[in-house]
Amino acid sequence: xxxxxxxxxxxxxxxxxxxxxxxxxxxxxxxxxxxxxxxxxxxxxxxxxxxxxxxxxxxxxxxxxxxxxxxxxxxxxxxxxxxxxxxxxxxxxxxxxxxxxxxxxxxxxxxxxxxxxxxxxxxxxxxxxxxxxxxxxxxxxxxxxxxxxxxxxxxxxxxxxxxxxxxxxxxxxxxxxxxxxxxxxxxxxxxxxxxxxxxxxxxxxxxxxxxxxxxxxxxxxxxxxxxxxxxxxxxxxxxxxxxxxxxxxxxxxxxxxxxxxxxxxxxxxxxxxxxxxxxxxxxxxxxxxxxxxxxxxxxxxxxxxxxxxxxxxxxxxxxxxxxxxxxxxxxxxxxxxxxxxxxxxxxxxxxxxxxxxxxxxxxxxxxxxxxxxxxxxxxxxxxxxxxxxxxxxxxxxxxxxxxxxxxxxxxxxxxxxxxxxxxxxxxxxxxxxxxxx
Amino acid sequence: xxxxxxxxxxxxxxxxxxxxxxxxxxxxxxxxxxxxxxxxxxxxxxxxxxxxxxxxxxxxxxxxxxxxxxxxxxxxxxxxxxxxxxxxxxxxxxxxxxxxxxxxxxxxxxxxxxxxxxxxxxxxxxxxxxxxxxxxxxxxxxxxxxxxxxxxxxxxxxxxxxxxxxxxxxxxxxxxxxxxxxxxxxxxxxxxxxxxxxxxxxxxxxxxxxxxxxxxxxxxxxxxxxxxxxxxxxxxxxxxxxxxxxxxxxxxxxxxxxxxxxxxxxxxxxxxxxxxxxxxxxxxxxxxxxxxxxxxxxxxxxxxxxxxxxxxxxxxxxxxxxxxxxxxxxxxxxxxxxxxxxxxxxxxxxxxxxxxxxxxxxxxxxxxxxxxxxxxxxxxxxxxxxxxxxxxxxxxxxxxxxxxxxxxxxxxxxxxxxxxxxxxxxxxxxxxxxxxx
Numbered sequence: 001x002x003x004x005x006x007x008x009x010x011x012x013x014x015x016x017x018x019x020x021x022x023x024x025x026x027x028x029x030x031x032x033x034x035x036x037x038x039x040x041x042x043x044x045x046x047x048x049x050x051x052x053x054x055x056x057x058x059x060x061x062x063x064x065x066x067x068x069x070x071x072x073x074x075x076x077x078x079x080x081x082x083x084x085x086x087x088x089x090x091x092x093x094x095x096x097x098x099x100x101x102x103x104x105x106x107x108x109x110x111x112x113x114x115x116x117x118x119x120x121x122x123x124x125x126x127x128x129x130x131x132x133x134x135x136x137x138x139x140x141x142x143x144x145x146x147x148x149x150x151x152x153x154x155x156x157x158x159x160x161x162x163x164x165x166x167x168x169x170x171x172x173x174x175x176x177x178x179x180x181x182x183x184x185x186x187x188x189x190x191x192x193x194x195x196x197x198x199x200x201x202x203x204x205x206x207x208x209x210x211x212x213x214x215x216x217x218x219x220x221x222x223x224x225x226x227x228x229x230x231x232x233x234x235x236x237x238x239x240x241x242x243x244x245x246x247x248x249x250x251x252x253x254x255x256x257x258x259x260x261x262x263x264x265x266x267x268x269x270x271x272x273x274x275x276x277x278x279x280x281x282x283x284x285x286x287x288x289x290x291x292x293x294x295x296x297x298x299x300x301x302x303x304x305x306x307x308x309x310x311x312x313x314x315x316x317x318x319x320x321x322x323x324x325x326x327x328x329x330x331x332x333x334x335x336x337x338x339x340x341x342x343x344x345x346x347x348x349x350x351x352x353x354x355x356x357x358x359x360x361x362x363x364x365x366x367x368x369x370x371x372x373x374x375x376x377x378x379x380x381x382x383x384x385x386x387x388x389x390x391x392x393x394x395x396x397x398x399x400x401x402x403x404x405x406x407x408x409x410x411x412x413x414x415x416x417x418x419x420x421x422x423x424x425x426x427x428x429x430x431x432x433x434x435x436x437x
Numbered sequence: 438x439x440x441x442x443x444x445x446x447x448x449x450x451x452x453x454x455x456x457x458x459x460x461x462x463x464x465x466x467x468x469x470x471x472x473x474x475x476x477x478x479x480x481x482x483x484x485x486x487x488x489x490x491x492x493x494x495x496x497x498x499x500x501x502x503x504x505x506x507x508x509x510x511x512x513x514x515x516x517x518x519x520x521x522x523x524x525x526x527x528x529x530x531x532x533x534x535x536x537x538x539x540x541x542x543x544x545x546x547x548x549x550x551x552x553x554x555x556x557x558x559x560x561x562x563x564x565x566x567x568x569x570x571x572x573x574x575x576x577x578x579x580x581x582x583x584x585x586x587x588x589x590x591x592x593x594x595x596x597x598x599x600x601x602x603x604x605x606x607x608x609x610x611x612x613x614x615x616x617x618x619x620x621x622x623x624x625x626x627x628x629x630x631x632x633x634x635x636x637x638x639x640x641x642x643x644x645x646x647x648x649x650x651x652x653x654x655x656x657x658x659x660x661x662x663x664x665x666x667x668x669x670x671x672x673x674x675x676x677x678x679x680x681x682x683x684x685x686x687x688x689x690x691x692x693x694x695x696x697x698x699x700x701x702x703x704x705x706x707x708x709x710x711x712x713x714x715x716x717x718x719x720x721x722x723x724x725x726x727x728x729x730x731x732x733x734x735x736x737x738x739x740x741x742x743x744x745x746x747x748x749x750x751x752x753x754x755x756x757x758x759x760x761x762x763x764x765x766x767x768x769x770x771x772x773x774x775x776x777x778x779x780x781x782x783x784x785x786x787x788x789x790x791x792x793x794x795x796x797x798x799x800x801x802x803x804x805x806x807x808x809x810x811x812x813x814x815x816x817x818x819x820x821x822x823x824x825x826x827x828x829x830x831x832x833x834x835x836x837x838x839x840x841x842x843x844x845x846x847x848x849x850x851x852x853x854x855x856x857x858x859x860x861x862x863x864x865x866x867x868x869x870x871x872x873x874x
Contacts, residue, residue, distance in 0.1 A: 272776050379711070394776060
């Protein structure tokens with residue numbers, strides 16, 4: 001039995017089916033895909049959720065290839081924009097146009113973060129030297145002494161990757177996350193980085209074809225409320241109660257985001273896991289897709305990439321469809337502004353006009369997705385760990401409880417928080433089950 | 438309609454009934470009282486949950502008096518013990534027996550915390566000067582430069598009050614909490630402090646009599662899953678779905694701990710609240726009650742109070758019944774050791790022997806309560822706020838969502854986290870409802 005039909009749950013279901021197990025997937029929503037969710041906007045299908053693939057994400061690349069879904073390069077030709085609230089400046093390269101002294105400080109800060117990252121294991125961060133001290137500090141502390149504009153750029157990067165302010169992250173957990181994804185610059189960049197390519201037709205094209213080909217029933221509209229192991233640690237079956245009824249299974253994989261998993265009652269109780277789950281909070285991102293008649297920014301030698309230390313939008317990327325038929329931009333409202341989001345896009349259009357001129361004033365369409373309003377995800381892109389959680393619980397999010405196993409990108413030891421991590425976690429949970437069957 | 442039959446929910450129900458409203462209380466458990474829970478042990482009834490009342494907790498005192506439940510002084514006669522892991526030392530007064538330089542450092546640290554506390558409002562901490570900076574820091578940072586044993590004593594105090602390590606607390610939220618309860622020393626001490634008196638027959642005696650006298654039906658075994666406001670902000674009824682069915686109400690008060698509230702789906706969604714709730718985690722405390730034939734510690738001039746910087750028990754108090762018939766001690770396993778708790782009391786008895794000698798080796802009974810294993814509380818004594826939550830959400834835990842109001846001690850602006858705060862929050866939520874009806 002698998003709970004959750006996102007990438008993690010489907011990866012687990014496929015691996016279990018391949019091992020000869022009989023599998024059912026229970027999904028709370030009326031759709032599959034979890035944080036992979038695509039919808040038509042103008043002349044193309046765009047992603048409300050995860051949409052990028054980068055080097056090293058081999059499981060995701062292989063899956064897309066198997067499903068016959070092509071990828072194409074994220075548009076990155078032209079100059080970028082830094083808006084520091086006072087001025088709008090163009091720049092080239094990966095590092096925003098700061099003053100020379102500020103650039104040195106930013107480079108030093110990035111080097112320091114890289115050095116710290118190299119000392120923390122993605123798989124077992126609590127084993128790092130000084131783990132307790134690192135876990136008692138927030139990422140904001142590391143950045144506190146940096147000049148205001150340098151800190152602003154780092155805040156934007158952290159917000160885009162995690163959907164939170166640096167103040168909300170355990171430094172230890174942050175370093176483990178960077179380690180799992182190849183470092184801060186790798187996670188922040190397009191070319192050679194985690195935003196390098198996109199999927200033709202959107203990420204959900206992969207999921208739809210996958211579900212069609214999987215020889216596994218997926219029951220939607222079935223939120224799971226209670227998982228009981230009447231035999232305790234000594235074996236026996238697992239009873240899963242969803243809004244569609246009670247079913248028994250030999251083993252269960254729970255593949256939902258941590259706060260959704262926290263709402264599922266486990267019997268017998270798993271107090272250490274209950275405590276650890278409470279330390280995890282989903283980030284806040286409102287994803288904004290803006291479609292235009294023409295990609296006018298390209299005509300001006302701009303790539304469409306913007307870093308803004310003033311909201312509501314903090315980052316922006318070109319999001320034109322693969323065939324070029326539907327020019328578009330995609331941006332994130334993140335952390336605080338995402339939590340205070342009221343649905344009004346006026347300020348967003350004003351930002352686009354500030355960056356690109358009057359042509360930005362009249363989008364063909366503008367679609368916003370507030371992931372914090374999705375009850376079966378509760379935020380995006382990922383669940384982040386508060387200080388003090390990792391080193392006091394003596395357990396991890398992926399530690400099984402008897403015959404209940406845990407998947408989901410937050411449980412991944414590679415590419416935690418990414419589509420790739422979801423696949424890795426599902427495969428790992430399936431291996432646990434196969435060993436136990 | 439009230440969700441939750443703890444002190445907050447019952448206070449709301451009583452105030453609403455008094456205002457002439459028709460009220461029903463839905464309770465997930467098969468008992469009432471929430472974190473107030475008493476059980477027979479040996480010759481007396483002891484509290485598995487909240488058990489103390491101190492000066493300034495006027496609502497709780499008045500309620501107990503109305504219900505005819507007497508209070509008696511917590512035993513505090515005799516010397517106390519500090520166990521710093523190396524040595525066991527006796528001391529008198531409120532401050533453990535440290536070296537003279539350490540004592541100075543502890544006093545300075547307490548004074549510094551007091552000064553910081555005075556600058557933060559309990560009702561609106563985000564309005565404090567430097568609120569964002571304070572919210573980006575953990576309490577561990579404040580204590581980092583203190584000598585090891587001084588830090589150890591502060592860790593024990595924080596663990597006993599919150600059930601977490603200082604690393605897990607937003608400094609801003611911590612200061613607001615201290616402010617709401619009269620300061621750190623007030624919360625840590627027996628005489629003149631929050632642990633000054635106890636209830637004859639246990640706290641639940643109050644609750645049981647209260648429920649009998651309330652003219653309000655309490656439906657147990659009815660966990661609420663979904664609260665819908667089909668009319669949105671524009672009015673209409675509220676539909677509450679529990680495991681006992683669907684009912685309509687004009688207004689609803691949700692009076693359950695934050696992680697339990699987070700598991701209730703709200704329609705329409707309340708994304709800012711969803712995000713803020715994810716920043717709150719219940720502390721971890723295993724409450725240990727040990728009954729003996731004789732109060733042998735008293736005979737040796739000891740009060741029974743212990744502070745231990747080595748676990749599993751971190752604090753201990755005399756817990757003998759009001760009539761003296763059942764001698765007992767009560768202690769807390771807290772934070773990390775509570776999360777790693779495996780139910781084995783051997784190490785606890787060894788601590789008691791270390792402190793009090795061989796007579797401690799044979800208790801009449803020993804009862805442990807791991808609140809993290811309670812699915813309808815998920816930890817104890819209180820939900821704590823992680824860094825970065827208070828200042829980025831633009832909302833508070835007590836901000837109503839349409840016709841849904843929120844109570845529970847975590848929403849209190851006075852005595853947050855205490856039984857008194859639960860009563861305050863219930864009364865405040867009832868006032869909101871009465872204004873809206």
